Amino acid sequence: MFILAVPQGYAIAVTSLAVASRFFLIWAGAVGFVYLQELFPTSVRQTATALGAMSARAGGVMSPLLNMLAVFHWSIPPAVFSSFTLVAGALSFLLPETRNKELPESADEVENNR
Numbered sequence: 001m002f003i004l005a006v007p008q009g010y011a012i013a014v015t016s017l018a019v020a021s022r023f024f025l026i027w028a029g030a031v032g033f034v035y036l037q038e039l040f041p042t043s044v045r046q047t048a049t050a051l052g053a054m055s056a057r058a059g060g061v062m063s064p065l066l067n068m069l070a071v072f073h074w075s076i077p078p079a080v081f082s083s084f085t086l087v088a089g090a091l092s093f094l095l096p097e098t099r100n101k102e103l104p105e106s107a108d109e110v111e112n113n114r
Helices: 011-039 042-071 076-094 107-113
Strands: none
Touching (some): 042 076
């Protein structure tokens, strides 16, 4: 996004922004991977980590293919990836921790439920 703000003649600035963005993408992936492992209990941690890694690989495989659909309309790739996020959010309501329960709205409610 910031690369578009740099005029065409500044190759060093464009390269620097591209390298910095790649660094932050890799950093965010590493943080997400560690968070994924800490999110689940020990009994299912290996299975959850494997499913998370498979999902990330599936998204990486699909992204170039979905980018080709932008030839037909520019909004197709964002719509497809957004639908995955919405479906994952909707499926989270089926988890046993949140099924048929009101979610707490403050930190005090969370502390009182323990």
